[in-house]
Amino acid sequence: xxxxxxxxxxxxxxxxxxxxxxxxxxxxxxxxxxxxxxxxxxxxxxxxxxxxxxxxxxxxxxxxxxxxxxxxxxxxxxxxxxxxxxxxxxxxxxxxxxxxxxxxxxxxxxxxxxxxxxxxxxxxxxxxxxxxxxxxxxxxxxxxxxxxxxxxxxxxxxxxxxxxxxxxxxxxxxxxxxxxxxxxxxxxxxxxxxxxxxxxxxxxxxxxxxxxxxxxxxxxxxxxxxxxxxxxxxxxxxxxxxxxxxxxxxxxxxxxxxxxxxxxxxxxxxxxxxxxxxxxxxxxxxxxxxxxxxxxxxxxxxxxxxxxxxxxxxxxxxxxxxxxxxxx
Amino acid sequence: xxxxxxxxxxxxxxxxxxxxxxxxxxxxxxxxxxxxxxxxxxxxxxxxxxxxxxxxxxxxxxxxxxxxxxxxxxxxxxxxxxxxxxxxxxxxxxxxxxxxxxxxxxxxxxxxxxxxxxxxxxxxxxxxxxxxxxxxxxxxxxxxxxxxxxxxxxxxxxxxxxxxxxxxxxxxxxxxxxxxxxxxxxxxxxxxxxxxxxxxxxxxxxxxxxxxxxxxxxxxxxxxxxxxxxxxxxxxxxxxxxxxxxxxxxxxxxxxxxxxxxxxxxxxxxxxxxxxxxxxxxxxxxxxxxxxxxxxxxxxxxxxxxxxxxxxxxxxxxxxxxxxxxx
Numbered sequence: 001x002x003x004x005x006x007x008x009x010x011x012x013x014x015x016x017x018x019x020x021x022x023x024x025x026x027x028x029x030x031x032x033x034x035x036x037x038x039x040x041x042x043x044x045x046x047x048x049x050x051x052x053x054x055x056x057x058x059x060x061x062x063x064x065x066x067x068x069x070x071x072x073x074x075x076x077x078x079x080x081x082x083x084x085x086x087x088x089x090x091x092x093x094x095x096x097x098x099x100x101x102x103x104x105x106x107x108x109x110x111x112x113x114x115x116x117x118x119x120x121x122x123x124x125x126x127x128x129x130x131x132x133x134x135x136x137x138x139x140x141x142x143x144x145x146x147x148x149x150x151x152x153x154x155x156x157x158x159x160x161x162x163x164x165x166x167x168x169x170x171x172x173x174x175x176x177x178x179x180x181x182x183x184x185x186x187x188x189x190x191x192x193x194x195x196x197x198x199x200x201x202x203x204x205x206x207x208x209x210x211x212x213x214x215x216x217x218x219x220x221x222x223x224x225x226x227x228x229x230x231x232x233x234x235x236x237x238x239x240x241x242x243x244x245x246x247x248x249x250x251x252x253x254x255x256x257x258x259x260x261x262x263x264x265x266x267x268x269x270x271x272x273x274x275x276x277x278x279x280x281x282x283x284x285x286x287x288x289x290x291x292x293x294x295x296x297x298x299x300x301x302x303x304x305x306x307x308x309x310x311x312x313x314x315x316x317x318x319x320x321x322x323x324x325x326x327x328x
Numbered sequence: 329x330x331x332x333x334x335x336x337x338x339x340x341x342x343x344x345x346x347x348x349x350x351x352x353x354x355x356x357x358x359x360x361x362x363x364x365x366x367x368x369x370x371x372x373x374x375x376x377x378x379x380x381x382x383x384x385x386x387x388x389x390x391x392x393x394x395x396x397x398x399x400x401x402x403x404x405x406x407x408x409x410x411x412x413x414x415x416x417x418x419x420x421x422x423x424x425x426x427x428x429x430x431x432x433x434x435x436x437x438x439x440x441x442x443x444x445x446x447x448x449x450x451x452x453x454x455x456x457x458x459x460x461x462x463x464x465x466x467x468x469x470x471x472x473x474x475x476x477x478x479x480x481x482x483x484x485x486x487x488x489x490x491x492x493x494x495x496x497x498x499x500x501x502x503x504x505x506x507x508x509x510x511x512x513x514x515x516x517x518x519x520x521x522x523x524x525x526x527x528x529x530x531x532x533x534x535x536x537x538x539x540x541x542x543x544x545x546x547x548x549x550x551x552x553x554x555x556x557x558x559x560x561x562x563x564x565x566x567x568x569x570x571x572x573x574x575x576x577x578x579x580x581x582x583x584x585x586x587x588x589x590x591x592x593x594x595x596x597x598x599x600x601x602x603x604x605x606x607x608x609x610x611x612x613x614x615x616x617x618x619x620x621x622x623x624x625x626x627x628x629x630x631x632x633x634x635x636x637x638x639x640x641x642x643x644x645x646x647x648x649x650x651x652x653x654x655x
Contacts, residue, residue, distance in 0.1 A: 025461070051461055052461075057484070057487060057491065059487075061480065062450060062453075062484040062485075065447070065450025065481060065485065066450050066454040066485075066488055068451055068454055069451035069452060069454015070454040070455065070457050070458045071454070072451060072455060073455040073457075073458030073459065074458060075457075075461070089480075092444055093450065093481075096444050097442060097447050101440060102646060102649055103647050105422055105432045105440040106423030106425060106646070107646040108434035108440065109434065112649070144648075164650075165648075165649035165650055166650070
């Protein structure tokens with residue numbers, strides 16, 4: 001097992017899937033000669049050529065709309081949106097077309113495609129290079145929404161996404177691209193299934209639900225509070241849609257307290273669905289109100305460092321939220 | 329390659345059958361038997377002319393909602409269309425999930441489209457990209473109204489197809505109105521064909537009321553695409569002879585005189601006169617075709633009325649290509 005970065009795991013997954021299946025191709029802005037602005041596609045253009053690693057026009061609607069067409073034809077496109085913040089021009093194609101195609105054709109036409117996009121703040125990206133966009137898509141039947149938190153899952157889930165016969169949105173925590181390292185099997189055939197959440201730290205006193213970069217910080221916070229005698233269970237949600245309600249409820253049944261963490265805005269965020277799941281089916285297991293720790297309800301992450309710090313959830317803020325809930 | 333006499337008569341028959349079918353849908357709506365109809369009356373020449381320029385079962389069609397005659401030309405039966413009007417389970421476009429005239433026909437490589445206009449255009453470019461990757465000699469035909477060429481999606485699709493020299497023909501059915509809004513409020517240029525020039529393509533205008541002219545124009549573009557010489561934008565000019573849909577009243581935005589003037593260029597009449605003047609059709613044969621169309625539409629209405637509705641709970645699926653449940 002080699003230790004690699006999260007972005008290298010993403011690159012490896014695409015490399016291996018391009019090598020495994022000739023139907024797979026990559027399309028996006030700067031994914032070709034440049035190898036991606038985050039270097040997620042580095043080397044792929046040289047290895048697979050300009051017909052399978054396509055530098056698209058600077059138009060997100062084109063990337064997704066053309067990808068849908070190619071998927072209808074029988075290809076397996078991996079569409080890269082350079083920053084999740086730029087996905088909105090393609091929103092109509094994702095919601096009206098990719099998500100509904102199979103249903104509206106009564107199963108005649110499917111859209112096997114992956115839309116990859118780096119998301120999240122804390123990198124000095126300001127309003128338009130920092131957004132978390134998952135909640136727009138976790139409301140939409142027909143889509144799958146995946147957010148990995150570590151290299152092992154990033155590679156295994158992305159390979160599953162490429163092989164999935166449905167449209168999968170794959171959001172990658174860009175702050176963790178090089179920060180988060182981990183071991184990944186050398187075996188090219190390992191995958192991680194889309195669907196199940198994962199308990200990444202067993203504990204007794206409360207459940208913390210997180211994903212992406214926030215999962216990384218939640219693990220750090222859990223180590224901090226462990227020294228104070230608070231034993232936290234961490235659940236990495238990994239697949240946000242479909243929702244793994246069983247794992248969420250199982251964990252709350254054990255710990256009786258729930259803290260949900262995401263960096264997306266609080267109101268109407270994904271945490272609301274997790275909270276509703278627990279309130280509806282796990283109410284009798286609770287010893288305290290469900291808590292959410294999330295980005296504030298301002299439009300997006302500001303640029304200037306102190307303001308960015310004010311917006312972003314980090315390990316310290318999570319540790320404080322854990323202490324607060326533990327004392328209830 | 330000129331059309332055989334038999335082919336010309338067959339094209340006229342499809343136009344006539346589609347017209348009578350479309351008219352029956354209006355009657356059924358006014359009788360309160362169906363909830364909605366959106367019409368293609370006046371556009372049959374362009375649709376049948378274009379459909380007959382591609383190879384059924386090999387090439388791809390990415391249509392829009394006025395393409396009833398094109399769908400009939402591609403093999404959808406009147407009963408199948410009527411079942412969609414009644415919302416019956418066996419209708420083949422969507423199992424009655426979509427409103428009528430949101431076409432799809434997998435067996436004929438006809439891709440499902442939605443209601444937000446121009447969303448289908450990038451799909452046509454994407455299918456053509458796949459064809460080019462496979463070095464296949466298939467071609468994609470995609471259609472759209474002139475109003476929807478105002479959408480960025482149409483520009484982006486044509487642009488991408490032009491950049492990659494893709495085998496796709498963009499047919500714009502310019503029927504002069506987007507519901508109530510005339511072309512002069514959609515664009516400052518003379519038509520959608522002119523827009524193609526700005527994207528590096530030849531844009532061709534053709535009289536969309538002349539079925540055999542449209543056929544030849546589209547055929548030339550299809551041959552060009554098949555030979556790897558890239559996409560073409562064709563604008564077929566015609567007139568929407570009916571209101572936008574069964575819910576529209578066109579008296580609020582255009583005069584009766586204007587509509588009557590355009591009825592003189594009804595593509596069915598023009599095609600009939602063409603065949604009569606060429607000696608390919610007699611008045612007697614025409615009457616026989618009319619009776620045949622009426623009888624086929626009558627039979628199709630009966631069959632569609634008798635066909636079962638879907639059970640409500642069948643609306644629960646299929647959401648995913650492999651069914652998934654929230655855990």
